[in-house]
Amino acid sequence: MDGLASAPLPSETGMRDQVDRDIDGLSPYEFLSPWIIYGPLVIVWILLGLRYRDFAVATLANPHIPAGGLCGESKGDILDQVGRDARAWIAPWHVFTSGNGSDIRAREAMDRLGLTFPVVVKPDIGCKGAGVRRLDGPESLRETLGLYPDNVAVMIQHFIPHVGEAGIFYSRIPGEATGRILSMTFKTSPSVVGDGLSTLRELVLAHPRTGRVPHVYLPRLAAQLDHVPEAGRRIPLVFTGNHSKGSAFRDASHLVTPELTRRIDAILRSMPDFHHGRVDLRFASVAALREGHGFQIIEINGIGSEPIHMWAPGTALADIYRIQFRFYGRAFRIGDLMRRRGHRSSGAFHMLRLWRRQSALIASYPPGH
DSSP: OOSSOOOOOGGGHHHHHHHOTTTTOOOTTTTSOHHHHHHHHHHHHHHHHHHHTOTTGGGGGSTTSGGGGSSSOOHHHHHHTSOTGGGGGBOOEEEEEOSTTHHHHHHHHHHHHTOOSSEEEEESSOOTTTTOEEEOSHHHHHHHHTTSOTTOEEEEEEOOOOSEEEEEEEEOOTTOSSOEEEEEEEEEOOEEEOOSSSOHHHHHHHSTTGGGSHHHHGGGGGGGTTOOOOTTOEEESOOSOOGGGTOEEEEOGGGOOHHHHHHHHHHHHTSTTOOEEEEEEEESOHHHHHTTOSEEEEEEEOTTOOOGGGGSTTOOHHHHHHHHHHHHHHHHHHHHHHHHTTOOOOOHHHHHHHHHHHHHHHHHSOOOO
8 A cells, every 4th residue: 555545535435334334343253363263163174074084075166276265276267267258247367477577577467458557466376365455556566576575476456446345155056057145245444534633543543443453453554653644534444355454344145136146156157167165346336236237356266265244243153153164064065066076186185285385475475455
């Protein structure tokens, strides 16, 4: 982020109010230790592995993606699997390698795709918003690419200007004519509004959400914390729609319509054997999204996708466990059906190798915004 982000256009206000409802809420479970949140899931995964006689059978839910999209997959390779006609729904992208001349390669890709600043740059292999940045000009592009180690795959992508962002979890049992949307979640960046007197640090600490978990927000804003924003200026605190970066989520599953389901199903059915995962997109309005248009896809993720509606304020800890068990249990069921069709998993040790490689790469990336 180059400097402090500006307030939204006046025409965006109603849209933001629709998406941001309950944004100030903070679940007491949101930032617990990962062992508390995911420990029971590890146990259930082991039990399911014993039941299905293969700890990696869930990866067969999407057999043409490494590890089914659990970890270590290429974002670009997944988008490349989308059919030609369906690609119109995806924000244009290009993957190139970091290192000497990477800013030139990025600008050449922008020219080919017809992109102008701002753009989004992110690692091709990664998760939880690691290394994801909105870049507003050539200087920030050059600076950010210089922070990557050499020979790392990096994606440059069109910045979708829509205010609304959603994660849609899709699932289809092999043999079913159409898939289902299991959940839809609106993602929003908490923001503060300047009063002309308080520093950004003071505004963050006074906010009903961010003030309760300042360690999530303050480190990324370190260079700006002593700045006093002018009165009325809205300052988003997060760019990436990731829970670990501080984005807030609201369960919008009740807004799913047959029209939206048909659109998402058609896009994902254009991919070979994609059965279980999450589509992340930005949308122009809730009404248009429900009608199945007015959106662009950012990413398509496999079985490693979290059912992120579990982070909505008011979700009990028992429900967080229940949601995870349901979604990953379904991945095992789908994977077992694909195994019966002749697919074979690469095994648990392959998953471990991919996870270790991904972890090493993430440790080398610049901080995300």
